[in-house]
Amino acid sequence: MKSIFLFFIRSFIAVCSMSVLWFALFLGFDQAFIQSSLYAVAGGIIVYYITKWLQKRNWLKQNGLTASEYKYVQENLKEARQKIARLQRTLFRARSLGTIQQLVEAIRLSKRIYHVVEKEPKRFYQGESFFFYHLDSCVELAEKYTFLSAQPIRDQNVKSSLEETKQMLNQICESLEKDLITVLSNDIEHLQFELNVAKKQTTKWKDR
Structure with missing residues (x-):
């Protein structure tokens, strides 16, 4: 806009x-x-x-950025957008409601982080763990999990690996949520500051 x-x-x-x-x-x-x-x-x-x-x-x-820094952030945002698109495609291969819920949550968190940084590029440096690690891991695991879970394989080792991967996806979703909190940390601190000021003002009025 x-x-x-x-x-x-x-x-x-x-x-x-x-x-x-x-x-x-x-x-x-x-x-x-x-x-x-x-x-x-x-x-x-x-x-x-x-x-x-x-x-x-x-x-x-x-925004406190140089032209080269802005270009660097934009390149990483472009890569992240492509990875999120890959993550969205795994939804069509998911075979269980639990897996779909996991993927929907991962996509929701990833998109939220992406849009926050897109709007304010200087926040990119607060979300480096998302861009350089967690998003990659989430996409790779989701793609392998949805591919293997769709195969007619009854091998116990494969089933065990799939269950372990599903648990790992849960952990990554938790990491994505922490990434979002980190990216929004300035806003959270500002809100906490405003709450503390409001509480003090309320206490003063009550004392009067």
Whole structure:
């Protein structure tokens, strides 16, 4: 939503600049209509991209990131998006309600972490364990588990491995939840601070 708003701002500034430049060239400098129009369009395009660059620089400054850090975060978000898509596909191969519930929970937590970091890239460094370890493990285990559980194999060792994998998926879901809490730690601390302030204010009013 914010990106659309910024796009309209850039477009508005570019159109205004283009109009001013056209009138200045056509009326002020007696340039030909076509020539004035071409220069005005070129000027509007230049203003659009300069505004876009300034908006991005300001946004990066507000988020405490350099351009290279932002690029690095975006690359990891792209990889995470692809992994979450793989995780979602395992739902179609799940054979039991319990497994489906596990996968749905893992997908829900993964998506939530992804969207929080997508909105505020500086939080990426608080969720490194998710991006570099837990999401990978979850996807790999889910894919292998759903594949093997769909096979007509009665071997006891395979069944034992599947049960162990299912338990491990539960542990990974717990890790994903901890990752989400870590990513949201600043908000949680801020909320706790506000609660403490509110409690003190309430106590003061009661004492009065």
